[in-house]
Amino acid sequence: MQIDPANIWDKEALPSQGSNDMNANPKASAPDKIKVIGGNPLHGTIPISGAKNCALKLMCASLLTEGDMHFENSPNSLRDMKSQTELLEYLGCKITARGSSMTINAGGVNELTAPYDIVRKMRGSILVLGPLLARFGEARVSLPGGCAIGTRPVDMHIKALEEMGAEIVLDEGYINARAPQGGLQGAKILFPKVSVGATENLLMAATLAKGTTILANAAREPEIIDLGECLIKMGAKIEGLGTDTIRIEGVSSLNGANHSVVPDRIETGTYMVAAAMTGGSVRLQNARLEHLSAAVGHLAQTGVELDQDGQDIIISRETGLRLQGIDIMTEPHPGFPTDLQAQFMAMLAMCEGAGMVTETIFENRFMHVPELNRMGANITVHGHSAIVRGVSKLKGAEVMATDLRASVALVLAGLVAEGETTINRIYHLERGYEDIVGKLGGCGANIRKA
Ligand code: EPZ
Numbered sequence: 001m002q003i004d005p006a007n008i009w010d011k012e013a014l015p016s017q018g019s020n021d022m023n024a025n026p027k028a029s030a031p032d033k034i035k036v037i038g039g040n041p042l043h044g045t046i047p048i049s050g051a052k053n054c055a056l057k058l059m060c061a062s063l064l065t066e067g068d069m070h071f072e073n074s075p076n077s078l079r080d081m082k083s084q085t086e087l088l089e090y091l092g093c094k095i096t097a098r099g100s101s102m103t104i105n106a107g108g109v110n111e112l113t114a115p116y117d118i119v120r121k122m123r124g125s126i127l128v129l130g131p132l133l134a135r136f137g138e139a140r141v142s143l144p145g146g147c148a149i150g151t152r153p154v155d156m157h158i159k160a161l162e163e164m165g166a167e168i169v170l171d172e173g174y175i176n177a178r179a180p181q182g183g184l185q186g187a188k189i190l191f192p193k194v195s196v197g198a199t200e201n202l203l204m205a206a207t208l209a210k211g212t213t214i215l216a217n218a219a220r221e222p223e224i225i226d227l228g229e230c231l232i233k234m235g236a237k238i239e240g241l242g243t244d245t246i247r248i249e250g251v252s253s254l255n256g257a258n259h260s261v262v263p264d265r266i267e268t269g270t271y272m273v274a275a276a277m278t279g280g281s282v283r284l285q286n287a288r289l290e291h292l293s294a295a296v297g298h299l300a301q302t303g304v305e306l307d308q309d310g311q312d313i314i315i316s317r318e319t320g321l322r323l324q325g326i327d328i329m330t331e332p333h334p335g336f337p338t339d340l341q342a343q344f345m346a347m348l349a350m351c352e353g354a355g356m357v358t359e360t361i362f363e364n365r366f367m368h369v370p371e372l373n374r375m376g377a378n379i380t381v382h383g384h385s386a387i388v389r390g391v392s393k394l395k396g397a398e399v400m401a402t403d404l405r406a407s408v409a410l411v412l413a414g415l416v417a418e419g420e421t422t423i424n425r426i427y428h429l430e431r432g433y434e435d436i437v438g439k440l441g442g443c444g445a446n447i448r449k450a
Contacts, residue, residue, distance in 0.1 A: 031449035034423045034437065036414030038396060041280030041319075044443035046271050048287045049075040049434045050100065050261030053339075054223035056124040057200050058230055058261060059084050062093065062104035063131035064208060065234055067256025073286075074102040074261050079431040083122040087114055091128070105256075109136070116142040116173060122431075123147060126154055126197060129175060130205030133166060137179040143170070148403040150362040156191055156198040163187045164202075164209055186211030186250055194219050194332040199246070200227055206248035207236040215246040221333040222291040226262040233257035263311075265291040266339040267433060270408055272296075272315050273343045274440065276304040276323060277350065277416050281316035282443055289313050294336040298344065301326045302351060323347065325355035325390050332361070342368045342409035348388040349377035350416060358385045368406035371399040375413050375421065396421040404432045411436065415445055422450070 050073035059081075062069040075081055076097040085095050092109040095102065112132055119125045119142040132139035144154065158168050158175060164187045165180040186209050191198055199219040204227075206213035218224075220242055228241040234257045237249035268287040275282035276299060289296060289308050296306060299315075302323040307314040317323070325348055330338040338361040348355040349372055359365045366386055369379045374397045378389040396419035401407030407428040414421030423429075426449070429436055440447050 033450045034426050035450045036421045037446040038417040040444045042278045042282050042443040043280045045283040046439045047285045048263045048268050051264040052432050054226045055261045056084050057227045060127040063106045065254040066107040069104045070258045071102045072260040077434050080122050087118045087125050113140040130201035133177050134205040134208040139177050141175045149365045157201045160189045160202045184209040186213040188214045191217040209250040213248045218246045230259040269295045269340045270343050273347050275315040277347050279317045284313045286311050287313045323351045325351040325353035327356045329358040330361050342405040346409040346412040351390040354389045367402040368409045398422045401425045401428045404428050
């Protein structure tokens, strides 16, 4: 099948030739920088979008049924959502997206290959493997390769599908997978390490398998619970969501369903840190405090005040209060999320005293450190840990973002730095933050695209 150029929303995300950055942007026609002048405390309300890391998987779950899937609170304007749309349309899905609603129909899927050119833009596309294999008995998906934060293999996805009877051959950079005669077989799968993506791929695959599948040492992220709840609405039989043992009873077919995407806890945590760093008071609308217990506990230790009002979170810092340095260590949920590590490090850079940040999930997730140091931070990395010695002020500088969360950490630093900070390569931000300039600007930040 040829890709219809009219359906490709996001060609800019293609890497430039010879670049080792999978998301590098060869064209600079659209604004590709954000300029921030620091010093304004934030006051106001920020609406929280639906979770990117859930919506991308819900889109893949649509491949499991011929029925219509209708999503609300879907973060459709994100670049990653557009890449996933491009992939699903390539496979033959019909997709309509309007505002924060999305409808997907996978009744006409006629292509079972997820090609390199689309998969290389976004690792989340590996999540089509389980659903395609479960519904159609075969799939060919490009290996996603490494990315800026680490090598990120998919060996556990592959091994677990083999345990369900799939025959898998890696050839010319592709995963060629075929289910046994009669379809995937239920199995008891023990993941050697907690993996969000492997849990999700296998959860989806097992819904249409023959018999019972047990996923042990499964990931427990709120996004996985939300995916599972949507699968249950589609007719799947699942128990144990949110625990480390998930039990799935395979069914012969699934139906369409309506589902509202869970609020983005990483976006929520990011704006919590923004409010804490700048001072003032911010209401985060339609957030879920209970999904952020580890991050909230750490924030409270720094001296920030947090309140809950229904589904809203109000975060404020007393004028003149200097936040206290704390130690953090990233862990699978319910531990401290790796996707908030860079943002917390930006905050620690200006705290009283020192803090230690230990990254246990990804091997190379400190690329924001040299950039923060260019802004006057005092951070040294020792293996998987970084010592952050708080300084009294940061200074604006021209900085370069290497991945989504590193980029937003630089925006946060810019909000409190003296003078102007220019963050280059904002297409990273557009992969995961809807209208960040509008949301921060609406609360008084001096921020614009350039
Ligand atoms: C998801 O990635 C998220 N991405 C990441 O968010 C997040 O950082 C990560 O989970 C951890 O919370 C999406 O949901 C699209 P993993 P995923 O499998 O599923 C190793 C962001 O900024 N591993 O839980 O790819 C892996 O290398 C992004 O929004 C294997 O060794 O993460 C890592 O060290 C970045 N073999 C660890 O497990 C495998 O087969 C956890 O990765 C799979 C993973």
